[in-house]
Structure formats: structure tokens, C-alpha cells
Amino acid sequence: MLVDFSSKNDILIHHKDGSYTPMDQPYYEVTQIDDRTWQIMSSGDYHYLIVGDEFGISIDTGYGAGNLREFLEKLCGKPVPWVINTHHHFDHSANNCYFDKAFMGAEAVDLVSVPYESFAGMDFYKDSYEKQIIGDGDTVSLKGRELEIFRIGDHTEDGIAILDKSHKLLFCGDEFMPEAKGFNGSVSSWRKKLESLVQRRNDFDTLCGGPCILPADEFDAYVDAVDLILAGGKSESLPEKKHPVSMEQPNHDGHKVYDCQMPHIEDIPKGGFEGDANEHTFVYGGRVFRYHEI
Helix, strand or coil: CCCCCHHHCCCEEECCCCCEEECCCCCCEEEEEECCEEEEECCCCCEEEEECCCCEEEECCCCCCCCHHHHHHHHHCCCCCEEECCCCCHHHHHHHHHCCEEEECHHHCCCCCCCCHHHCCCCCCCCCCEEEECCCCCEEECCCCEEEEEECCCCCCCCEEEEEHHHCEEEEECCCCCCEEECCCCHHHHHHHHHHHHCCHHHCCEEEECCCEEECHHHHHHHHHHHHHHCCCCCCCCCCCCCCCCCCCCEECCEEEEECCCCCHHHCCCCCCCCCCCCEEEEECCEEEEECCC
């Protein structure tokens, strides 16, 4: 089955290379990380293809138009029957329906592939594929490439990280942002969840996340910042905001436009993403951490 994007034909997606395409037209920008790993941008956040000896698996699925599975299979030349969702958010799970099975945290089962407001009226067939719950310590085998699961969810409760020790990659969804993090739970509870990855720090040197690919030094900086918060350390000064989210609807040649990796204006919470006056702010290494509870 193909998700019907025809109602979005008059809306343009502004891609990272500067081009524009109609929202209902499949479009993929691909970066090869190594001989068996690719980063994919269609629309939504970055997702990834990793390939074992006999088949591949998609890490998240974005929310761009087109049959993602078909594209990935042509890209790697092997079957790609499965997906692992780092968390349930729609910009990571919309295209799950093209796959036979999706692995996810237990809390995600009723939440994956539920459209954001800007996709209202479209059917993403969220009940068309098998959902398999995975938890801390589980593994997913690609035959020749073992993936280890770590429950680290704070961005969402169901959030997981996927360690590929053989290629020294950690797939981590939206848990590690390059400039800021807003805690949804307590700082201390997230620090406890990170400890299992701290103990495995020598097994990864790259973070493959929804926002971008980062060196694993970013993981170290996050751990250091959280430890400083818990120890009552002194915050640095707030940096100048680099990328404010616009509340104005952009257009191009008279067409409504969505930037491929930015929130669609209909999906931005009332008041934006800035949090509230009761939040604490801590700055470390130019990164801003916002939290309510230690």
C-alpha cells in the first residue's frame, strides 16, 4: 500500500540542498557513512539504513512521500523487511507501514505512526505491520551485525538507543541535540539510564541521531553537564540563540513551504518550544539544558 500524499501536491518541501519539490513527490538525500550504513533525509528527521550479511533494517522512517522500503532495497541491493523506531514521534515513524515489522519500546505501540496536525486526513496505516516490543538488553540480529538495545528515554518515555559495536555507531534518535536539551523527566533519572552506555563508551565513536551525526565526544559532554547539574555546579552564560523557530508560514512562488527538517507550523505547540518560566537553565560548553526537577 502507498500512503496517498496527493492532497499535499500544492505544498513544497524545501530540501537541504536548496531545491524545492512538491510534498507528494518522493525525494531522498543520501550520505553513506560506511560500506554498510547510510543516512537518509526525505522529510522529518534523519533516518538510517544498516545492512547485515543477508538483509538490512531501517532505523526510523521519517515522514516524506514515497515507498521508503523500496528505495532502501534498491540502495543496498538486499531485502529491508524491518524497522527499529528510536521513539514514537511521527517524524520518526510515519513510514513504518512499508515494512513487515517494527521494533519499539512498549510505550510506543499505541503512538507510532499517529499523524501530526499538518498531515490530518491522511492514512498512514498504523495497524498494518507487526509491532514487536524490545527492552533494555535485547538484541536484534542482522546476521553478521548485532544490534544492542538500551532504554534511555527522556525525549519520550519509550526512547531507545541502538548500539552497533561492530561499526562503533550509536543510533540515538532525538536524545542528544547539538545545541540544547529540554528534560521531560528528572535529570537524575536520565543520568541513571545513561550509565549503561557510559560503561560501554569504548564501543562507539559516533552518534547517529535524528538532528545530525555527531562525534561521541558529544555524549561525553552531555554526561559531564548532567553530572555538574547534579553536583550543583556553576552554569555558563546563555549563548546567543542561533536557530529560532519561525512562527510565520514561509512560501515560495505562491506555494506554502515546509522545510524538510523543521517543524511544520501547524505542529508547533502554542507558545513554541521555549518551555516555561519555572524551568531551570544550565549552560555547559555552549549547550543549553532546561529542566524542572533534579
